[in-house]
Amino acid sequence: MENYANNYVVVAIFIALGILLPVVALTVGRLLRPNKPTNPKQTTYESGNEPVGEGQVRFNIRYYLFALMFVIFDVETVFLYPWAVAYNKLGLFVLVEMFVFAAMLLVGLLYAWKKKVLKWNSV
């Protein structure tokens, strides 16, 4: 059990190092780099032209639909992982059960397919 907790100490050390490197590197960088902000430098970049309109423009609604699809199938993977780990200890029944579950989600995918959600047209 002691062993088990120690592994998470290692994970915590890695995450701490992951936070530390950007902090240290950017702090050291601050001491080294010049800082002479001028107005043109701080304008939004638009290939050299004066920026037109707002930066946060409206974007295609399609991204939202993909996000919805992602949520559905990501939840499926959450169920698939423990199922796969325990599969050898379980019987044929769980295979059928998981098949029914996946089939129901596949019906959803086919519906989205039919509704042309997966077709990318640039509007």
Added chain:
Amino acid sequence: MPPWLNEPLTWGGALVLFLWAVVFLFIVLGFVTYAIYFERKVIGWMQLRVGPNRVGPFGLFQTVADIFKLLVKEDTIPRKADRLLFILAPALAYIPAFSVLAVLPYTQNLYFADLNVGLLYYVALSGISTLAIVLGGWASNNKYALLGGMRSAAQMISYEVPLVISVVGVILLSGSLNLRDIVAAQDGGWFWNWNFLPQIIGFVVFIIAAVSELNRTPFDLPEAESELVAGYHVEYSGFRFAFFMLSEYVYVYAIAALTTVLFLGGWHAPAPFLDFVPGIVWFLLKFAVIVFFLFWIRATFPRIRVDQLMGLGWKVLLPVSLLNVFLTAVYLELFIK
């Protein structure tokens, strides 16, 4: 590092672990430095150019010079940008990229953390990077950055689903999420015991989805220079930009190591009579082959169109990866049990 892991942890032990992790961090940074050099050289040769050859012998210090240049470059934050999120995004991209490396085993005795949910930890943390890219694109308050960030998010979530489903077959075969157990399950002496042959469908889906998750050619639409300037990091300069690039290459390291562990038998030798070669050599060889493969396809394939990208992810890879899961399960049911 096993000896410390089996004892109750003291502050001294934790310090030693921390120092090992720092050493490892520098190894990874060294890998990134020379992976970039190697990539430029290899692609140069493939395109009948010389590649970097000015800074140091054979241009070996080219990337080092590039990093120092980025470090002393002025850091501009656009006036219209959301300062806090703009500063947060590069760090958020890097933290999960480095954290996932904690669970990767290199040999039987050389590993950092031996989690029984190792694979789940990997896929869960690597998903966070998508957030950083959307955040960077949004906080820049720039049209190109926003569109690049959105594209990138759509691409990454579309390919994350086949990626995580394609490894379910491997979990089924080994009955564990622990990466060391997964390697141990591939120990048959010969290379056909490795997962890439029994799981050939899963392997192909995994490689395609992994290249897409890395945002590399032919799936580098988020950074399509010719249409989106540079995508989500167009407003970033200096070391903040470097952190986006760094996390991309750290993911190259992570994916190459993960592919080796999951599909190529980790540290096992391809044939029993080659067992005298240490496991770490086999691991590094397989690792290097995958890294080279990633550079090779970058030099070979043109970028695909965004409509082809989404179609491939949802209409081909997702059904195929699900099919693979059930084929594996039925096979286990019929022949193994």
